[in-house]
Amino acid sequence: MFDPNQATTGDSMPIIRQYLRIAMRWRYVILGVAATCLVLGLIATLLMTPKYTATSTIEISRESSQVTNFQGVERETSIADQEFYQTQYGLLRSRTLAERVANQLRLIDDRAFFERFGVNQDDPAFREINGRYAAAGRATRQRIAGEVLLKYVGIAPTRLSRLVEINFTSPDAEFSARVANVWAENFIQTNLERKVQATSYGRNLLQRELGQAKERLDESQRQLVGYAEQQRIINLPSQGSGDNKTAERSIVADELAALSATLSQATADRIQAESRFREGGRSGASSEALRNQAINNLRQRRAELAAEYQRLMVQFEPEYPQARALKSQIDQLDRSIAREEGRVSGSVEADYRQAADRENALRDRVEKLKSSYLDVRRRSIQYNIYQQEVDTNRALYDGLLQRFKEIGVAGGVGVNNIAIVDTADVPQVPSSPRLLINLVVSLLTGLVLGAAIAFALEQMDEAIADPGEVQRRLGLPLLGSVPKVKDVEPREALLDRKSDLVDAYLAIQTSLGFTTEHGVPRSLAVTSTRPAEGKSTTALAIATMLARVQRRVILIDGDMRSPSIHHLGGVGHDHGLSNFLAGEDNIDALTFQMRDLGFTAMSAGPIPPNAAELLTGNRLQILIERLLDHYDHVVIDSPPVMGLADAPLIASRVEGVVYAVESHGIRSSLVKTALQRLLAANAHILGGVLTKFEARKAHYGYGYEYGYGYGREKADANR
Missing domain, CATH: 1.10.287 (Helix Hairpins)
Known part of the structure; x- marks a missing residue:
């Protein structure tokens, strides 16, 4: 039975299968977008300007080779400290280094350089005087040149090593090699300059501290001698040297x-x-x-x-x-x-x-x-206090003096911890564009973009694409799916017992046998959301399948606004359902036989002015009860639900309703609305039938054709 709470917007199937379903359904969209991106990537690659990348390699040692045992001013950290290397990488990308390279290569006044990299020269700094740039804008041009170099330079540390590659890319191969080499050389020079500056700063600082320590030592010595003279304290000089040296003796x-x-x-x-x-x-x-x-x-x-x-x-x-x-x-x-x-x-x-x-x-x-x-x-108590102060000041002074001498020697050595391993050669082959890589990237981009578009289309598409969505989207039990037949009338297909249509409705009949405790409902109506969804064919097929299992069946054309059953029987609709609803009681006069299909039918009768008024009374209920006295099953071809009151009125009188849904033909939101109308009329919805189903248009594209036509294929094989 239909439960609206079972309808979900998402799929209960695994996520991978959902994606495969979407990809198979929208495969032509995905392939079209991918092909478009591939062509655009090819065109863009062919139109790109070739660029050349030159690479120089340097080695950055964690500790510099020491000619002396003297240490520098800066604190040395452990080898495992990666902050040192990260700092060096940052210095390699510094704006100061870039401007220094630009200055050494004389790019600041090089018009070709700025034109090569597409620099906008509308800035006043690029104003020319006598064919040359004005000196007033030199600082601005230097900054811009440094920014340009930084944009195209790349620093690539080699993993688990002390090697660093300096890459520079430009349209000129020789220029790229020059920049890469000059970049490495200037980095070494700036490193040495920083060491010298650090040593010079340390020397100046120690020199100031040394002068202050000397003044404190002299003052404490004068204070000590004055107190000894005042108190008549005579001490002999200390004896020994080094560690064996003794203090002054009284x-x-x-x-x-x-x-x-x-x-x-x-x-x-x-x-x-x-x-x-x-x-x-x-x-x-x-x-x-x-x-x-x-x-x-x-x-x-x-x-x-x-x-x-x-x-x-x-x-x-x-x-x-x-x-x-x-x-x-x-x-x-x-x-x-x-x-x-x-x-x-x-x-x-x-x-x-x-x-x-x-x-x-x-x-x-x-x-x-x-x-x-x-x-x-x-x-001597105060004398010893003065003596300790003298000793302390002397030790501090001696330590600062020794450190000052060491820094002087270390600053003069000038050992560098950075060395050039490989200089940059002039590249012979462009580094970009790379046709194969660009095509692969374009293809992948197209596939991703196509998948995104397909996903968006899937979210916007409300059509019922395959049988599984009847349950997932509508919450409607699936009785079966009916393939779309071409170049043949439904009646002719039903007469061919090996046709796909017969196989499909046999499965639907089997499903109907499980909907009630006594098997197939004795009275049932077949309806749909709107016309031309295959409800009449479904009603005809169900009646035919029941008749073939030796059941007495009568098919009633309940669509009094647009009758169709009489065409199948080759009769008119002058007598039929509308006559009985209007008060005529001779049922036999209102029916006709469809001997080739094996059941009895009742046409819609004359088209009434308002069919809903005829259905509001109890005449339909009386008709169904009288027919069930002579027939095993009463099948009613009901009019569509949307826009009409007929279908809910008929649905409320029968034991169950079979709901036909056209594959790829109607939005699921409309179907849900129609189902809600039927539920409001207390209709018992047995399940749904997916009509006009084409397996090749399904989300998966496989599996649904199994069983359809296997008898025909076998017969064809025997021919």
């Missing part, structure tokens, strides 16, 4: 350190002397005496005399003269030994006393120096 600290070391030594000497002194007093014979050579010699002589004396005592008496002489010598040696030991003991004591006195004197001096040192430390 003279009091040096003296205290020296006396502390001397006091330590004096204390050690006093302890040693005291030890010798105490040792000699305890043992009676000090170790000094034992180590004395004279005492040891005396003791050795006494031992020898004592041994001799003891030998004499074995034989003689002590009074023996010789023995008495030996005894006298021994006593004399004992007195000498005692004297020497006393002298040694006195010397040790004197040394001890002297060492103790020296130690005490040194200790007193050290204590005084400690007091002086602490006083100097108290007075």
